[in-house]
Amino acid sequence: MNAALKGDWVSRSLDSVWHPCTQMQHHETMPLVALARGQGAWLFDHEGRRYLDAISSWWVNLFGHANPRINAALVDQLQRLEHAMLAGFTHEPVVQLSERLSALTGHALGHCFYASDGASAVEIALKMSFHAWRNGGRPGKQEFVCLQGSYHGETIGALGVTDVALFRDAYGPMLKTAHVVATPDARQAQPGESAADVAARAAASLETLLQQRGDSIAAVIVEPLVQCAAGMVMHDPAYLRAVRKLCDQYQVHLIADEIAVGCGRTGSFFACEQAGIWPDFLCLSKGISGGYLPLSLVMTTDEVYQAFYDRELARGFLHSHSYTGNPLACRAALATLQIFDEDDVLDANRERARQLSAGLAPLAAHPRVCHFRQQGMIWAFDARIDDPAQAASFARRMFAAGLDQEVLLRPIGRTVYLMPPYVLDDEEIGHLAQRTRAVFEQVVPH
Ligand SMILES: *Cc1c(COP(=O)(O)O)cnc(C)c1O
Numbered sequence: 001m002n003a004a005l006k007g008d009w010v011s012r013s014l015d016s017v018w019h020p021c022t023q024m025q026h027h028e029t030m031p032l033v034a035l036a037r038g039q040g041a042w043l044f045d046h047e048g049r050r051y052l053d054a055i056s057s058w059w060v061n062l063f064g065h066a067n068p069r070i071n072a073a074l075v076d077q078l079q080r081l082e083h084a085m086l087a088g089f090t091h092e093p094v095v096q097l098s099e100r101l102s103a104l105t106g107h108a109l110g111h112c113f114y115a116s117d118g119a120s121a122v123e124i125a126l127k128m129s130f131h132a133w134r135n136g137g138r139p140g141k142q143e144f145v146c147l148q149g150s151y152h153g154e155t156i157g158a159l160g161v162t163d164v165a166l167f168r169d170a171y172g173p174m175l176k177t178a179h180v181v182a183t184p185d186a187r188q189a190q191p192g193e194s195a196a197d198v199a200a201r202a203a204a205s206l207e208t209l210l211q212q213r214g215d216s217i218a219a220v221i222v223e224p225l226v227q228c229a230a231g232m233v234m235h236d237p238a239y240l241r242a243v244r245k246l247c248d249q250y251q252v253h254l255i256a257d258e259i260a261v262g263c264g265r266t267g268s269f270f271a272c273e274q275a276g277i278w279p280d281f282l283c284l285s286k287g288i289s290g291g292y293l294p295l296s297l298v299m300t301t302d303e304v305y306q307a308f309y310d311r312e313l314a315r316g317f318l319h320s321h322s323y324t325g326n327p328l329a330c331r332a333a334l335a336t337l338q339i340f341d342e343d344d345v346l347d348a349n350r351e352r353a354r355q356l357s358a359g360l361a362p363l364a365a366h367p368r369v370c371h372f373r374q375q376g377m378i379w380a381f382d383a384r385i386d387d388p389a390q391a392a393s394f395a396r397r398m399f400a401a402g403l404d405q406e407v408l409l410r411p412i413g414r415t416v417y418l419m420p421p422y423v424l425d426d427e428e429i430g431h432l433a434q435r436t437r438a439v440f441e442q443v444v445p446h
Helices: 003-016 026-028 068-080 090-102 120-136 156-160 163-176 195-216 237-247 271-275 302-308 327-342 345-359 388-404 426-443
Strands: 034-039 043-045 050-053 111-115 143-147 178-181 217-222 253-257 281-284 296-300 369-375 380-385 416-420
Touching: 050 426, 068 327, 090 111, 090 296, 090 327, 111 120, 111 302, 120 156, 120 217, 120 253, 120 281, 120 296, 120 302, 143 195, 156 163, 178 195, 195 217, 195 237, 217 237, 237 253, 237 271, 327 345, 345 426, 388 426, 416 426
Parallel strands: 143 178, 143 217, 217 253, 253 281
Antiparallel strands: 034 043, 043 050, 111 296, 281 296, 369 380, 380 416
């Protein structure tokens, strides 16, 4: 293909593709990159320039692009069964995946219900909770509780439990609003206070609400350990223990949205493990298919499952999506789980994390950086910028400067974060630390 035709992908895309989470007019000045291929932690454009995928392509890619083991599993599955409906039928990949995930929770959450996108998993968890109470003779439990800054997806139900003004304000009248309670954001610690103190305070505000309205509340939904879209807002695991206890006490379901934080991202396979709790519903998506195919699922308990198990059709959970339990997506997920086992990934990531944290130490100490934080394979810090106009354009300028320096960064507001795939070698870790710092110093001069 000649150079003119290659450059053409950008203009053709801008003419015909409506890109997600984008004010399209910004592309008058912001680069749109036409990708030709991916390999490991790198993305390559048509000019042969490369970008280290420091955010795992929106938090989905765990083991690099074009991973040979996941590719091989998919090629094998393609010869067998690409897709079939999951109502009335089943197949090996969906059975094996459900069994393996259930085993990872010690069978506390032994039933997996499938969908494609994260937001659909959230919708399913909300509907299941609501319907389980109704089937259990408590139809008054209809309300939901979410945290300040929570993000659970963009569909109407998920947006109803999302507290990000930019995403929800335009649709306010369409939404069933949820109760919003204090975030346990560890950055809110006052002098002398620990993250656990902030967690206790946030839990107390939840308790006040449950005391007043527990009989009307079906579920509390949380992103365990890290509220990612809020700007990698981290909290103490004590918060999750407190919420679990309150949910038991006031007979309210706990929904753990592990769509972003699951699959080893926070250091354990499930983030909830670090608090030693299990929720009533656990949502997974993003990394579960290795970043290959849309796959999401909700795991739940025997107790919830039994609330729907009946002769009567309408007491069942009649929700479905056309691609529920897609065999290719499940097979990609099985290959992903196999890599976790074969490569002892959680352990290897501890060493990667140690190295990258060391490489980022100069940034952590930078005078324009505050609240440097890390949890597992997530690093984040906030930029100190006084000028409001500079602050407003910060994320976009970081993105553009990052591309010039061969690193894909996409800050959230003033929060810069790294969420790399679990394949970085020593050299890539060095590159990532050094370039992130260089980009930051270019965009935020002393
Ligand atoms: C990304 C995300 C979702 C939504 O998933 P989609 O696949 O984008 O619909 C929900 N919850 C959390 C915590 C997420 O990070």
